[in-house]
Amino acid sequence: xxxxxxxxxxxxRKAQPDAAPARPRGGGARSVADMLPDVGRAAxxxxxxxxxxxxxxxxxxxxxxxxxxxxxxxxxxxxxxxxDGVLTLLVEGAHGPxxxxxxxxxxxxxxxxxxxxxVARVVLRQGSCARLExxxxxxxxxxxxxxxxxxxxxxxxxxxxxxxxxxxxxxGKLAATSGAPVIASGDKEL
Numbered sequence: 001x002x003x004x005x006x007x008x009x010x011x012x013r014k015a016q017p018d019a020a021p022a023r024p025r026g027g028g029a030r031s032v033a034d035m036l037p038d039v040g041r042a043a044x045x046x047x048x049x050x051x052x053x054x055x056x057x058x059x060x061x062x063x064x065x066x067x068x069x070x071x072x073x074x075x076x077x078x079x080x081x082x083x084d085g086v087l088t089l090l091v092e093g094a095h096g097p098x099x100x101x102x103x104x105x106x107x108x109x110x111x112x113x114x115x116x117x118x119v120a121r122v123v124l125r126q127g128s129c130a131r132l133e134x135x136x137x138x139x140x141x142x143x144x145x146x147x148x149x150x151x152x153x154x155x156x157x158x159x160x161x162x163x164x165x166x167x168x169x170x171x172g173k174l175a176a177t178s179g180a181p182v183i184a185s186g187d188k189e190l
Contacts, residue, residue, distance in 0.1 A: 054072055054110070055072055058072055061113050062109055068129075069092040069095040069129065070089050070090065070091045070092070070099060070129060071089065071090045072087060072088070072090075076088070077118075082118065083117050083118055083120075085119050085120065086122070086123055087106075087110060087119045088125055089122055089124050090127045096126055100124065107119050155168055155171070
């Protein structure tokens with residue numbers, strides 16, 4: 001009845017080949033620009049946005065006039081669906097009544113952006129729409145060409161130095177341009 005205790009099993013480690021593993025640990029180097037859409041997508045989905053482009057392209061969707069006073073806050077869909085959602089808009093102060101009147105147009109434009117009936121109704125919430133200002137287009141430096149003598153001579157007769165400086169600047173800019181002046185329009189309507 002003397003039974004010997006079982007012999008301990010010894011595990012042998014598999015020999016690692018000298019070659020590098022098939023896939024390096026952690027993957028290759030990636031640029032930050034490649035990773036940002038993934039990070040942003042998770043954050044936007046957490047706050048109810050299926051597509052982050054709704055926020056980034058809001059001015060294109062509703063027009064500059066309404067984009068200045070509103071920001072999309074979230075889109076909430078019914079459970080298990082991706083249509084008939086509720087868009088929550090953050091609207092600046094007293095612009096709420098104006099936005100209330102254009103809600104059908106906003107719903108139509110957002111649905112056109114998505115390509116299907118993603119939004120069924122809009123909820124307005126009053127608040128401050130803090131946003132980054134778009135970068136100003138760079139203005140060309142004034143022309144270094146001297147003002148023609150016929151214009152310069154007539155400007156010397158002006159006694160007010162501030163007015164003379166402004167008119168010299170205007171004359172210099174007009175001399176630097178060619179063709180008819182282009183006047184930029186203000187706000188774009190929906």
